[in-house]
Amino acid sequence: MSDSVLAIDIGGTKLAAALIGPDGDIRVAERVATPPGGDARTLWEALDGLVCDVTGDTAVTGVGIGCGGPMTWPEGAVSPLNMPGWRAFPLRDRLAGRFPGVPVRIHNDAVCVAAAEHWRGAGRGSSNMLGMVVSTGVGGGLILGGRLIDGGSGNAGHIGHVVVDPDGPACECGGRGCLEAVARGPGLAAWAVGQGWVPGRATAEGAETPAYAEAATATGRQLALTAEGVETPAYVEAATATGRQLALDAAAGDAVALTAMRRAGRALGLAIASATHLCDLDVVTVGGGLSQSGSLLFDPLEETLRAHAGLDFARRVRVVPAALGQDAGLVGAAALILAADRYWSPED
Amino acid sequence: MSDSVLAIDIGGTKLAAALIGPDGDIRVAERVATPPGGDARTLWEALDGLVCDVTGDTAVTGVGIGCGGPMTWPEGAVSPLNMPGWRAFPLRDRLAGRFPGVPVRIHNDAVCVAAAEHWRGAGRGSSNMLGMVVSTGVGGGLILGGRLIDGGSGNAGHIGHVVVDPDGPACECGGRGCLEAVARGPGLAAWAVGQGWVPGRATAEGAETPAYAEAATATGRQLALTAEGVETPAYVEAATATGRQLALDAAAGDAVALTAMRRAGRALGLAIASATHLCDLDVVTVGGGLSQSGSLLFDPLEETLRAHAGLDFARRVRVVPAALGQDAGLVGAAALILAADRYWSPED
Structure with missing residues (x-):
């Protein structure tokens, strides 16, 4: 598991996280319901808890995130249409603080799905x-x-x-x-x-x-x-x-x-x-x-x-x-890290 | 003139050729009417004569061509809609034979115009x-x-x-x-x-x-x-x-x-x-x-x-x-050679 990437897929109805291996193989995955009407802190705590459960004591080599738009990009301050609790929420920065020293990258959730279908689908x-x-x-x-x-x-x-x-x-x-x-x-x-x-x-x-x-x-x-x-x-x-x-x-x-x-x-x-x-x-x-x-x-x-x-x-x-079905968002988020030559252009 | 590229722009009403310097500067340019209803040979001879006039004894460093579609690409066998005399005419190969040892590249004429407007327009x-x-x-x-x-x-x-x-x-x-x-x-x-x-x-x-x-x-x-x-x-x-x-x-x-x-x-x-x-x-x-x-x-x-x-x-x-007006096609054709890092992807 030492070469796992943490993939996160954030939507209005569910939050998903997974550990994903170099070939896009899902090693661990969990999903929770997005707290309905949750404010910024409630949403973050739900995500943080999910991330703790999935990573345990695994040292991940990077974090890829797919999230509903709009967002500033590549900075990753998100304002998902169907998650009013997050408006200009610095999601990428918060996760970068949580996982120092590794690349933390974000893209639109549909873009992640497309990357996944291209990479492994x-x-x-x-x-x-x-x-x-x-x-x-x-x-x-x-x-x-x-x-x-x-x-x-x-x-x-x-x-x-x-x-x-x-x-x-x-x-x-x-x-x-x-x-x-x-x-x-x-x-x-x-x-x-x-x-x-x-x-x-x-x-x-x-x-x-x-x-x-x-x-x-x-x-x-x-x-x-x-x-x-x-x-x-x-x-x-x-x-x-x-x-x-x-x-x-x-x-x-x-x-x-x-x-x-x-x-x-x-x-x-x-x-x-x-x-x-x-x-x-x-x-x-x-x-x-x-x-x-x-x-x-x-x-x-x-x-x-x-x-x-x-x-x-x-x-x-x-x-x-x-x-790839419902896993596509996770696989594509991982691709931002694992196949960055094709799916990630900005400087980190 | 030793660092000139030969640019060619081929359309149903006119044929144009130019010598273009590294910054996209047009050094010599000539235009002739496309022979109306010309067969493959007539069209080629008109182009060849124009190219002779423009290049003289200049040793060009490459040849860029813009031509109306459709064409096979990047091979450059052209079948311009409004030039019925050329059907699967091996335009790129003919020009490559005429200018051995330098890159000879072709693209759709409108693509060349876009490249020109991006490069210099x-x-x-x-x-x-x-x-x-x-x-x-x-x-x-x-x-x-x-x-x-x-x-x-x-x-x-x-x-x-x-x-x-x-x-x-x-x-x-x-x-x-x-x-x-x-x-x-x-x-x-x-x-x-x-x-x-x-x-x-x-x-x-x-x-x-x-x-x-x-x-x-x-x-x-x-x-x-x-x-x-x-x-x-x-x-x-x-x-x-x-x-x-x-x-x-x-x-x-x-x-x-x-x-x-x-x-x-x-x-x-x-x-x-x-x-x-x-x-x-x-x-x-x-x-x-x-x-x-x-x-x-x-x-x-x-x-x-x-x-x-x-x-x-x-x-x-x-x-x-x-x-860039009517010169855009020529400038863009030259860009296929002169700014290949941005405008040319195939292997030669």
Whole structure:
């Protein structure tokens, strides 16, 4: 264990840490829930406790961190959108103080996932790759010429804000018609609810009010109905209008859910066509919750991509499911240390 | 002159060659018209004659070539779209045979323009730049992390095929709604003619049939009218429906021409917003004929860019006119030799 790197993956719902060997092999890993609504200190203490548990008395050779953006980079003062307790929190510096004498490096969590898929996953062997995460948001990272691309402020890879529908839905970024505004799980679910989708109905084998759904919250439907001033039917209030439920209902044949998956696939195909033309990509890896819908998502994605990626060189791009699952963030954070020649450019 | 590089810039309307010093200074330059409809041999002989004139008995230290695509790269067998006489013509090899013992390197002409603007032009000092050419086509080149990005097949930088209008006009690439399909000069002129634009009317000070236009061809109008089966009025047949005329008419206050320039500016702004989010750009340089329209093009471009580039990091991008004019292709071709650490990655 003497040659282990400490990898940390920080998100709004979970904190993860692992000891990772030189080949990207995970030796120890632990996860805890992110303290909901935690202030800066509560969040730090939860992370610190997790790090203690994982490292024990192991002397790590470096620390790699993936964290939700935005952040200053490479300084690593973080302000994760879904962790309001941390605003300009000096995460990298705090961990550097905790692990003196070894490199401590941070990058956007989706960038870490892309680095992982390139280093040890579905993009292995390619020199020009876009790694995507399609989940509650749509993020990504770019590898070009065999190296991770940082861009001017460490923010390269934001495929979620490529415009796919100029007059489309408003995006949380302040823009309009971004891929993320169309294809993120919650946005897609809200759109489907607006089109008449009743979460869980298709998967409940004809039951009008699926019993299993009663404990959950119909976020999207609630929003849509509130906006229209209509009272929410009780059985709808109980179901889960998420991207995951949408994918399940699409698989069960729900017509609106299927249309929603085609809508997401089309948006993804358009953004990938644009990225391929601009960056001359070999391969695009797609991970995250929504990507687990398989052909329901990938078929319309491919159809749109092939219709819009017209130039000869672009036709060779391959779109593949990500290979590393929930460990990708940890493996990519470790790559910032273990394969720094490809994934880390700044001076420490 | 003993430390000169031979730079060659090959296009469908002109062939250019120059001797260029270590700092990008042009010492000798000559241009000839590309032989119209020339076969492979005619084209080569025209180029060879030009090269002889420019080099004389100078022993050059290398040869840099910019040429219209597509081409195999870095091998440099070229098939320029608008030079049908060359199909898989081994241009790089022919020039390597002509100049033995020195590096002979080739890249896409728009990539060379981008390299030039980064090396010696409006993108100087930036590490993350998109260089664009908006003319009869829309091309570009990417510099990220201070280095020219080639992509998997030497085709990175094809900003003209970023999708800006998914249901928009068919593009020559086989796709639909590409930036180039909307904003290239001939496409824009054809669109304006379809909207009722009469080329030259606004600039001819009230004359119904501008005399100066009689020698020219109304390509766009001709296409639009032919498609509708309407007979072409004689005075329209005589006018020039080009991007340049469109810009002149917009400057003279022609309402349709102004709308067309806004249409182009909006398309450019959308594509630049997407590229900025994806690549975290510092600066975008815009050159080519249409870019000379000034604020008629740049104002709607900026307005759209600011409306869609929502993320904080993207707001800092600057869009500036290219600085090097018609010499950019030559300077960039020379950069493949003279600043190879930044602009040339393959093994020779």
